[in-house]
Amino acid sequence: MALLGALLLVAAVVLFILLPVARGQHASLTREDDEMTEAEARRRVTLLALRDVEYDYHTGKLDEADYMALRKELSAEALAALRAFEGEEGATDVDIEAEIAAVKAGLAAGTTCGACGHRNPDGSRFCAACGQALAAREATPSS
Amino acid sequence: MNVLGELALWIALPVSLWGMVLGFAGGRKQRGDLTLSAERSVYAVFFLTIIASLGVVDAFLNDRFEYWYVANYSSRNLATYFKVSGLWAGQRGSLLFWLLLLSLFATIAVWSNRRKNREFMPYVAGTLLTITSFFLVVLLFADVNPFETLGFTPADGAGLNPQLQNYWMTIHPPTLYLGFTAFTIPFAFAVAALLNGRLDSRWIVLTRKWTLLSWFFLANGIIFGMRWAYEELGWGGYWFWDPVENASLLPWLTATAFLHSIQIQENRGMLKVWNMGLVILTFLLTIFATFLTRSGLIESVHTFAQELKIAFIFLGFMASILMAGLVLVLYRLPKLKSENQIESFVSREAAFVFNNLILLGATFAVMWGTLLPLISEGFTGQEITVGPPFFNRVNLPIGLALLALMGIGPVIAWRRASKKNLKKNFLWPLVVGVVTAAGLWAAGARHGMALLTFGISAFVMAIIVVEFWKGTRARARIEGEGVVKAFYHLVARNRRRWGGYIVHVGVVFVFTAFAAAPWYGEFLQTLEPGETMTAESPLGHTYEMTYEGISTNIRDPDKNLQWQATALVSVRRDGEPLGTFTTEKRRYIRPEAQIVTEVGIKSFPMEDLYIILADADLDRILQGDAGGQAVTFNVLVKPLIAWIWAGGLIITLGSLISMWPSAGAVRAPTAARGRGTTGAEPLPAGD
Numbered sequence: 001m002a003l004l005g006a007l008l009l010v011a012a013v014v015l016f017i018l019l020p021v022a023r024g025q026h027a028s029l030t031r032e033d034d035e036m037t038e039a040e041a042r043r044r045v046t047l048l049a050l051r052d053v054e055y056d057y058h059t060g061k062l063d064e065a066d067y068m069a070l071r072k073e074l075s076a077e078a079l080a081a082l083r084a085f086e087g088e089e090g091a092t093d094v095d096i097e098a099e100i101a102a103v104k105a106g107l108a109a110g111t112t113c114g115a116c117g118h119r120n121p122d123g124s125r126f127c128a129a130c131g132q133a134l135a136a137r138e139a140t141p142s143s
Numbered sequence: 144m145n146v147l148g149e150l151a152l153w154i155a156l157p158v159s160l161w162g163m164v165l166g167f168a169g170g171r172k173q174r175g176d177l178t179l180s181a182e183r184s185v186y187a188v189f190f191l192t193i194i195a196s197l198g199v200v201d202a203f204l205n206d207r208f209e210y211w212y213v214a215n216y217s218s219r220n221l222a223t224y225f226k227v228s229g230l231w232a233g234q235r236g237s238l239l240f241w242l243l244l245l246s247l248f249a250t251i252a253v254w255s256n257r258r259k260n261r262e263f264m265p266y267v268a269g270t271l272l273t274i275t276s277f278f279l280v281v282l283l284f285a286d287v288n289p290f291e292t293l294g295f296t297p298a299d300g301a302g303l304n305p306q307l308q309n310y311w312m313t314i315h316p317p318t319l320y321l322g323f324t325a326f327t328i329p330f331a332f333a334v335a336a337l338l339n340g341r342l343d344s345r346w347i348v349l350t351r352k353w354t355l356l357s358w359f360f361l362a363n364g365i366i367f368g369m370r371w372a373y374e375e376l377g378w379g380g381y382w383f384w385d386p387v388e389n390a391s392l393l394p395w396l397t398a399t400a401f402l403h404s405i406q407i408q409e410n411r412g413m414l415k416v417w418n419m420g421l422v423i424l425t426f427l428l429t430i431f432a433t434f435l436t437r438s439g440l441i442e443s444v445h446t447f448a449q450e451l452k453i454a455f456i457f458l459g460f461m462a463s464i465l466m467a468g469l470v471l472v473l474y475r476l477p478k479l480k481s482e483n484q485i486e487s488f489v490s491r492e493a494a495f496v497f498n499n500l501i502l503l504g505a506t507f508a509v510m511w512g513t514l515l516p517l518i519s520e521g522f523t524g525q526e527i528t529v530g531p532p533f534f535n536r537v538n539l540p541i542g543l544a545l546l547a548l549m550g551i552g553p554v555i556a557w558r559r560a561s562k563k564n565l566k567k568n569f570l571w572p573l574v575v576g577v578v579t580a581a582g583l584w585a586a587g588a589r590h591g592m593a594l595l596t597f598g599i600s601a602f603v604m605a606i607i608v609v610e611f612w613k614g615t616r617a618r619a620r621i622e623g624e625g626v627v628k629a630f631y632h633l634v635a636r637n638r639r640r641w642g643g644y645i646v647h648v649g650v651v652f653v654f655t656a657f658a659a660a661p662w663y664g665e666f667l668q669t670l671e672p673g674e675t676m677t678a679e680s681p682l683g684h685t686y687e688m689t690y691e692g693i694s695t696n697i698r699d700p701d702k703n704l705q706w707q708a709t710a711l712v713s714v715r716r717d718g719e720p721l722g723t724f725t726t727e728k729r730r731y732i733r734p735e736a737q738i739v740t741e742v743g744i745k746s747f748p749m750e751d752l753y754i755i756l757a758d759a760d761l762d763r764i765l766q767g768d769a770g771g772q773a774v775t776f777n778v779l780v781k782p783l784i785a786w787i788w789a790g791g792l793i794i795t796l797g798s799l800i801s802m803w804p805s806a807g808a809v810r811a812p813t814a815a816r817g818r819g820t821t822g823a824e825p826l827p828a829g830d
Contacts, residue, residue, distance in 0.1 A: 006150050013154055013191065017161065017183045026175030027182060028261045035259055038343045042412075045344070049410060049557070056556040059613045060568060063561050070558060126621070133621045 039085040046078040145207060148198015149290035152239075155191035156279040158184050159272050166269025170338060181268040185253045188275050189246035196243045199236055199289050203229040209296040212236060212289045218302035218733040220703045225303055228313045232303055235282075235289040237316065241433060242278040244317075244324040249275065252328045252353070260349055266335035274327055277460050285453040302703070302733025311371035318367055319391050322360030323429035326398060328353040330426035333419060337471040342415065342478045347405045352802055358402055359798040361395040366791035377740035379663075379753045379779040381787065384534040389513040390435040393506055394428035400502040401425055403495050410557065411492060412482030416472060417499070419479065423468040427461055428506075434461070435513070487559035494552035501544050508537045539592060543599060546654050549647045550603035553610055572609065576602030588662075596658035600651045607644050607651075614641075634800065642801030649797060652790030659783035667757065669775040680750055680780040687715045688754065691723065693772055695765055705730040708764050710756050710774055712743065721745060726756040726776075746785050753779035 019025065031037070036044070053074060057067040111120045126133055162184020169177030199212070203226040208214040216233045217226055225232075231240040249271040256264055282288060306312075329350035336346035368388065369381040382388060401421040407414050434457040472479070485492050512529045519527040554568045580598030588594060611630070619629035634641040662681040670676060670690040678686045691711040696704060709727040713720070724743030731739070738761075743754040755777040763771025 002146055005147060009147070009151070009194075010154055013158060013187050017158060017180050017187055020176045020179035020183065021165075024176055025179055027179035027264070028258070029169075029173055029175050029178060029265065031262055032259055036345070038341070038345070041343055041345060041348075045410060045412070052410070052557050055614075058617045059610070061554060061556040061560065061564055063564050066556075066559065066561055 037085075039081065043078070043081040043085045046074060046081045050074050050078060144201040145198045145210070145290065148195045148201070149288070151191040151194035151198070152279065152282060152288075152290070155188050155195070156276065156283060158191065159188045159276040159279055162188070163269050163272035163276055166265050166267075166272060167338075170265030170269065170335075178265040178268065181265060181272065182253050182257070184272060185246070185249050185268055185275075188272065189250040192239070192243045192246045192275075196230060196239055199230050199239060200227055202290075203227065206300070208298075208300050209292050209294075210289070211291045211293050214293060214297050214300045216300070216303055218300040218703070220700060220732065221300075221303055222308075224313065225308055229303070231316045231320065232307060235287045235291075237320070237436075238278060238282055238287055238433075239289055240317070241320055241324060242275060242282065244320050245271075245278065245327055246275055248324055248328055248353075249331075252331070256349075260345075262339050262341060263332055263335040263346065263349070266338045267331045270331040270334045271327065274331075281453060281456055285456050287453055299733065302731065304734065305729070305731045305737070305739045306375055309371060309375045311367050311374065315364060315367040315371050318360050319364030319432075322357050322362075322364050323394065323432060325353055325357035325360060326394065326425055326429050329357070329401075329422055333422040334468075334471065337419065337475050340475065340478060342475060344405075344409045344412070347408060347418065351405070354398065354402060354405070355798060355802045358395070358398045359795070359802065361391065361398060362794055362798065363791070365391055365395060366788070366794075369787065373784070374742070374744065377742050377755055379742075379755070379781060381784075384509075384512065384531045386513050387432075387436050389509050389534075390428075390432035393510060393513075394425050394432060396502050396506045396509070397421055397425040397428055400499045400506075404499050407492050407495050413485070413492065414496075415479040415481065416476070419468075419472050421499075423464070423472075427464060430457065430461055430464070434458075489555060489560045489562075489565065491552060491555045491557045491560075494548060494555055498545065498548050498552065501541055501548070505538060505541045505545075508541065509534065512537070542654065542657075543592075543596060546596070546599050546603060546651070549650065550599070550606040553644065554606055568606075568609075572602045572605035575605040576600075590661045593658040593661050596654060600655045600658075603647065603651050607648055610644060611641070638803055639801050642797045642799075642803075645797030645800060646794050647797075649790040649793030649795075652786045652793060656783040656786035656790065659781075659786075662782050664780040666778040666780075667775065668778075669758075669773055671773050676776065676778065678752075678778045678780050681782055682749055684717055684750070686752055686778070686780065687718075688776065688778060689713045689715075690774065690776070693759070693764055693774060695767070697765060700732060703731050703733060705732050706765055708756075708759065708761060710759075710776075712754055712776070714745065714752065714754075716752075724754055726754050728756055728759065728761060748785055750780060750782040751784040753781060755779070 020027075050071070053062065053067065053070045056062045057064075062070070111124055120127055162181040165177040165184070166181035168174065169181055201207075202210050202213045203217050204223070206213070206217070206219050208217075212233060212235045213229070216229050216236070221229075229236060231237040252271070253264065253268055256267070329346075332346040332350045336342055365388075368391065372383070373379070373381040401418065404414050404418055404421060408418050434454070485496070487493065512534050516528045519525060550572065551569075555565070576598040579601035580594045583597055584594055588597075611633075614633045615626060615630045618624065618633050619626055622629060622632070624632065664678065664681065666676065666678040668676040672690055672692045675687050675689040678688070680686065689712065691713055693708055693710045696702075696707040696709070698705065699707070707727055707729045709725050711723055711725055713723045715721060724745065725741075726743040727741045729739045729741065730737075740756060742756075745752040756774060757777040758775035760771045760773070764774075
């Protein structure tokens with residue numbers, strides 16, 4: 001009885017791990033569509049950095065001059081990241097071009113939220129997605 | 144069941160080796176079938192380890208003393224839950240238990256990634272199975288097989304060490320093991336990233352929760368161990384710089400460093416090599432901890448094993464991991480270049496780097512002190528041990544610097560901070576710190592280092608409170624929310640940051656409690672029944688202990704007792720009765736090696752009263768000799784002990800907040816993003 005159980009156990013385990021090789025069952029090895037690429041990750045990080053600077057400014061850790069300078073640098077970085085993102089994804093879909101252009105414009109105009117990346121209509125004072133204040137921002141040169 | 148259990152281990156080894164080879168091959172050759180087989184091997188090893196573990200538990204529950212392991216760690220009269228915990232009571236079982244937890248986590252990691260992050264998974268499976276293979280080799284070939292039989296069946300087992308028969312002892316080791324093994328997952332993803340060349344922050348983002356989980360279990364495991372020592376060892380201490388305590392502290396220190404430094408990589412693309420180094424080092428230290436605990440290399444109250452063969456196997460494995468890690472990092476060095484520079488030494492990045500250097504300094508100091516006896520014996524034949532004074536002296540400045548950084552770091556802006564703002568932000572917290580220290584000095588506390596610790600603690604608390612307040616106020620103003628709602632949203636929207644600050648509060652509590660050590664009082668007195676002794680606490684309370692008498696309980700096989708002598712003490716605090724407390728000496732039937740002291744503890748928010756039955760003429764007491772009932776009590780008054788446990792709870796709360804799955808982590812369906820119409824996907828709640 002014990003011997004039978006042991007044999008069954010061995011057989012089951014061996015079958016379980018050998019079947020994929022024997023029958024050619026495959027696991028995927030490629031990135032799925034909804035996973036972040038390196039460029040996308042960088043884009044999010046630059047947006048996060050913008051949000052951090054915002055937070056540091058509002059809680060008095062950065063003074064105005066530093067804040068404006070950093071914002072300018074970061075916006076430039078964010079735009080570079082967006083371009084890279086565009087380069088990676090842009091060829092596949094025409095709409096993305098427009099999308100990214102809009103995000104760029106939004107960043108430049110201060111309507112794209114630094115906290116969550118949501119693009120708000122012109123003239124918005126608060127982010128519609130997360131509630132972050134947008135109004136205090138002044139237009140920064142886009143690059 | 145037992146035979147099947149051992150068989151399962153023998154099947155698991157080839158399965159694990161097979162999966163290891165196929166995992167790496169699948170990644171290298173980009174073969175999906177090999178990868179699938181490797182991933183299934185992970186599940187199979189987990190399944191087989193469950194069978195083996197059930198085999199051991201079954202042997203314990205059914206008193207199968209023909210097994211060496213059961214005979215040495217159990218006895219017929221042992222309580223059932225201690226029999227179950229026999230799985231991790233000794234070296235052999237705990238190695239199997241380690242494998243069980245590791246394969247459980249490996250299964251969760253592989254299963255939850257079966258449809259995503261596929262570029263990492265062949266190598267993740269290969270790495271995880273390398274480690275399970277190692278533990279299987281140890282279990283089967285290093286003379287530590289838990290299923291080894293004696294060749295005869297003793298009538299009863301030797302019993303479990305009575306000091307391990309304690310509630311905290313049943314949960315302390317598993318908690319630590321959960322922490323040790325959980326860290327294998329970040330390590331496996333790091334190795335996978337090195338192998339597949341995707342060296343951005345992806346592997347860190349994917350394993351952040353695992354790192355937090357591991358840290359959480361390690362922190363709790365360490366605190367449970369302190370609690371056990373305090374309640375059970377009977378000398379009123381909670382930390383003795385014992386090699387095994389140190390071994391659990393080491394990976395916690397480096398994991399703490401890692402948790403902080405990955406934030407710089409995520410935010411600024413810096414410190415990539417450093418993080419790889421830390422993840423490999425932390426993993427090695429988790430293995431090192433098991434090695435120290437369970438190889439018998441260094442004398443320690445925790446060690447019950449003496450075999451050296453296993454020590455060499457462990458050393459060989461750690462050396463191989465270290466070499467492989469170094470080679471991989473060197474190979475990928477060009478891709479691990481920093482994307483940014485630290486712009487200023489007065490920036491949050493710089494504060495994180497200091498934090499890391501200090502934590503590593505502590506790691507090496509503790510490691511040095513732990514290994515010195517071994518090294519000195521190896522080279523000179525003379526064993527040199529360093530005691531708690533060494534560790535305390537070395538770690539005190541390190542701890543103070545860390546404590547201060549917990550206050551400084553959060554207030555400094557990313558990238559660069561201006562002097563004017565620093566002054567503005569630090570002024571009031573500094574005032575709070577200085578006033579606290581000065582106030583305590585005025586109240587009569589005259590201990591420089593302790594006052595410094597209290598002052599810095601107050602400074603850090605002030606900073607954290609102000610951080611929460613400013614954040615809440617900003618949010619309330621922007622959103623027009625009430626303070627409570629704004630506070631809730633503030634924390635909920637960026638759990639990692641604010642959860643981290645809450646953890647800091649817990650750490651401040653623990654450090655403050657440590658700094659109260661100079662005020663621990665000790666009162667030793669021999670009393671006849673009816674006599675009273677007094678103890679003065681540094682906080683001005685007077686305790687009066689009246690020895691009411693001693694009762695005995697002789698030959699109680701149901702409780703595994705040869706005898707038990709219980710002294711009854713009624714206590715009054717400032718004249719108010721607190722009730723009666725007991726402290727006792729016991730000797731168990733199995734094992735009968737030592738006499739155990741049980742202490743009476745009364746805990747207040749500000750101090751603990753700790754009553755030890757220090758000495759008694761046990762022969763006369765056990766014979767019921769009415770003239771020989773005098774006993775010596777050692778009464779300890781220890782301020783702020785409760786703050787350690789409170790700090791532990793706060794640390795738990797903070798890490799749970801940090802770990803809690805956030806809405807931001809749930810990814811929107813494919814259709815709504817990427818091809819996106821709004822770009823409104825939530826960003827991770829990073830910091």
